[in-house]
Amino acid sequence: MSAPVVHGWCPGALRPMMSGDGLVVRVRAPLGRLAQAQAAGLADLAAAHGNGLIDVSARSNIQIRGVSPEAHPALIDGLTALGLIDEDVAAETRRNLVIQPFWADRDATQCVAVSLTEALAREDAPDLPGKFGFAVDCGSSPLLRSISADIRIEAASDGLVVRADGADTGRLVATAQEAAAAAMELARWFLDTGGAPAGRGRMARHLAGGASLPDRFRHAPAAASGAAPPTPGASLTGQLVALEFGQITAPTLAALAGLAPIRITPWRALLLEGVTTAPDLPGLIHDATDPRLRIDVCTGAPGCPQALSPTRDLARALAPHLPEGQRLHISGCAKGCAHPGPAALTLTATATDRFDLIRDGRADALPEATGLAPDQIKKAL
Ligand code: SF4
The missing domain is CATH 3.90.480.10 (Sulfite Reductase Hemoprotein;Domain 2)
Incomplete structure (x- = not known):
């Protein structure tokens, strides 16, 4: 393989x-x-x-x-x-925002998202790596903590906190415009301190590697832990x-x-x-208890050229057999695009309709059982 x-x-x-x-x-x-x-x-x-x-x-x-x-x-x-x-590829690549979707007209989330979009469209905007992104999450409780982002903007009792992903503290600002400006400053700091050698890199990895944030991004504590993602x-x-x-x-x-x-x-x-x-x-x-909501499945074959097997039909077939409360990740190859972290159960394709079963690991982890056919997988579940 x-x-x-x-x-x-x-x-x-x-x-x-x-x-x-x-x-x-x-x-x-x-x-x-x-x-x-x-x-x-x-x-x-x-x-x-x-x-x-x-x-x-x-x-x-x-x-x-x-x-x-x-x-x-x-x-x-x-x-x-x-x-x-967008105007061009660079502008399209930079405008990498995830916005908490329950915003209301002119609330903090919408205003920050507008200001940040404008800042990223300017000619002097930093040339960020393709996967580098921003989470605009200024509701009463953060909802995007489980979503990948490099710079997070969240609400605090006395303003907005602009924070590097992976840091416990950020910078307190008062307005949406200030939040956008602070986010641009943090993005430039990331580039200037070598966060993206060869044009690739992520904020949390940069901090974990020893990069030291500017002092003004160290004083405002992050809001308490985020809320669970909403259900239908x-x-x-x-x-x-x-x-x-x-x-x-x-x-x-x-x-x-x-x-x-x-x-x-x-x-x-x-x-x-x-x-x-x-x-x-x-x-x-529409049903929050539908077992399909507990399955992460990638494109699989034939949509992905790297896939070793179709995946979605298997996901449909296994959904009724998935034990209550358990999550399942089905991956067409060891890359694990649909769920890059460990999952309780992972099925990684090794050939057409043949999967390795991995418990509490990523798609590329050591399997507990190998080469299982769909019927054998149902029994194993
Ligand atoms: S995990 Fe593999 S098969 Fe699935 S989408 Fe990613 S590259 Fe394709």
């Missing part, structure tokens, strides 16, 4: 990545929100220029799958007309609907677009603004 390929950069819309089913075109909706016309247009474009499948990533991005290189220019024209494309259901902002294994079809997205503006969340779910009744559409999960 060959080692998984590590690309070290993330696909965007202008710089898509080739996958097993064509180009993956990643769209970063401004402020993590699609107006109804944008959502409807995006669904049409995914059906016309892709294979009609759309992923929602753990960083609140939308990925149109199955795009041929010939269709890419027309897709970009369509996305540009919808206001979903009604909220003050609207209905939260989960997507089966983080994927939605173009017709289902088009139907949702007819209901309300859509906020993209980092929990493989969509938030339908102002909607009070869960829409009954294929591929949507």
Whole structure:
């Protein structure tokens, strides 16, 4: 078995990545929100220029799958007309924000997200590595602590705290503009102190490697531990609907677009603004106890060229057999994209419909059992 390929950069819309089913075109909706016309247009474009499948990533991005290189220019024209494309690849790469989706008009989260988006679009914005990102999480209790980010902006009782990921303290500021400026300062410090040799690196690793933060980022303690990620259901902002294994079809997205503006969340779910009744559409999960919500599964074959087996059909087949409360990670290869950390149970493909079973480990950890067929896996669960 060959080692998984590590690309070290993330696909965007202008710089898509080739996958097993064509180009993956990643769209970063401004402020993590699609107006109804944008959502409807995006669904049409995914059906016309892709294979009609759309992923929602753990960083609140939308990925149109199955795009041929010939269709890419027309897709970009369509996305540009919808206001979903940045000026260039550098601007697209820098605008790597995850925004807590339950924001209200003109609250701290929305204001910081707007200020930070503007700061990252300026010509003098730091040239950050592709995976370097910001979490804007200024509600009463942090919701994005489990989401990967390098600089976090959270609420405190007396202002906003801008903090390097991996640090217990940050810098207290009063306004959204000050928060954006402090975040840019921290990003520049990261680059200036060698956080991204050869253009790659993450903040927490930089601090763990001994980098010492500037004094002004050491005084404000981080807010208490964050809240658990929300489950599907009604909220003050609207209905939260989960997507089966983080994927939605173009017709289902088009139907949702007819209901309300859509906020993209980092929990493989969509938030339908102002909607009070869960829409009954294929591929949507409304029941918080649905076992599919406890399965992390990657694209697998044939969508990923590195995959040694399909994964999603197995996830569907195993869901009813998953013991209550247990989480399962199914990975098409040892790279473990869908869940990079350890999981209670992990199945790593080694050949078509053959998987190693790993307990309390990552996808590349030593297996407890090897070469299991789906029926044997059901028994093992
Ligand atoms: S973990 Fe899954 S998505 Fe990632 S490279 Fe392997 S097969 Fe592809």
